[in-house]
Amino acid sequence: MKKTMSKKHQHKNGGEEAAQALDEQDLPEVREPEIEVKPADEPTPEKKPDYYDQLVRLSADFDNYRKRTEREKASFLAYGKKEFAQKLLPAYEVLLRQRAELAKEEDKGECSASLKAVKAGLNMVFTELEKAFKAEGIEHMDVLDKPYDPATQEVVAMIPSSEDQDGLVLQEVQMGFTMDGKVLRPARVIVGQHAEG
The missing domain is CATH 1.10.287 (Helix Hairpins)
Structure with a gap:
C-alpha cells in the first residue's frame, strides 16, 4: 500500500521535507531597514x-x-x-x-x-x-492792477476799460490768500476789458 501512494500525497510529503531542510540550515537573519523618524515640528534642513x-x-x-x-x-x-x-x-x-x-x-x-x-x-x-x-505761511495775494491769472483768481465781472487796462484786475471783490505757496482762497476780481471800436 505504501507503494501505491498517490502522486499528490508524495508531492506533499516532499514539500514538507524540503521546508525542514531549509529550517535546519543556518541562513542569515534578514532585518528590516531602520528608518529614522524625526518629530513633525522640526523642519528638515532643506525646509528650514x-x-x-x-x-x-x-x-x-x-x-x-x-x-x-x-x-x-x-x-x-x-x-x-x-x-x-x-x-x-x-x-x-x-x-x-x-x-x-x-x-x-x-x-x-x-x-x-x-x-x-x-x-x-x-x-x-x-x-x-x-x-x-x-x-x-498764509499771505494775502496782491492782485490789483496786475494781469488776470485764472489759477489764482475768479472773475465775477468784466467792465469796459482803456486799452492799457485790458486784462488787468481793476477791483478786488474778495481777497485771495495763499498758504505755503498754494492757493488757500482764490481772489474774486473784476477785470478790465477793452472794447475794440
Missing part, C-alpha cells in the same frame, strides 16, 4: 525657514507703515490748519479793509480821537493775526 529674510521683510513692512502714518498725520494736520484758516479769513479781510478805510480818513484829517483809539485797537488785533498767519 529663513528667519533673517522674514525679519528683513517684517522690518521693511513696519518702516513703510511708519512712513505712511507720518504722511497721513501731516496731511490731516495740514487739512485741519487749512480748514481753520479758511474760517478766519473773512474776519481778517474785514480788518484789512477797515484798517485801509481808517487810514484814508486819517489822511484826510477826518479822524476823531475815538476813531484813532479804535484804529489803534484794530492795529493791535491785526498785528497779532498777521504774526499767526505769517507763521502758518
Whole structure:
C-alpha cells in the first residue's frame, strides 16, 4: 500500500521535507531597514525657514507703515490748519479793509480821537493775526492792477476799460490768500476789458 501512494500525497510529503531542510540550515537573519523618524515640528534642513529674510521683510513692512502714518498725520494736520484758516479769513479781510478805510480818513484829517483809539485797537488785533498767519505761511495775494491769472483768481465781472487796462484786475471783490505757496482762497476780481471800436 505504501507503494501505491498517490502522486499528490508524495508531492506533499516532499514539500514538507524540503521546508525542514531549509529550517535546519543556518541562513542569515534578514532585518528590516531602520528608518529614522524625526518629530513633525522640526523642519528638515532643506525646509528650514529663513528667519533673517522674514525679519528683513517684517522690518521693511513696519518702516513703510511708519512712513505712511507720518504722511497721513501731516496731511490731516495740514487739512485741519487749512480748514481753520479758511474760517478766519473773512474776519481778517474785514480788518484789512477797515484798517485801509481808517487810514484814508486819517489822511484826510477826518479822524476823531475815538476813531484813532479804535484804529489803534484794530492795529493791535491785526498785528497779532498777521504774526499767526505769517507763521502758518498764509499771505494775502496782491492782485490789483496786475494781469488776470485764472489759477489764482475768479472773475465775477468784466467792465469796459482803456486799452492799457485790458486784462488787468481793476477791483478786488474778495481777497485771495495763499498758504505755503498754494492757493488757500482764490481772489474774486473784476477785470478790465477793452472794447475794440
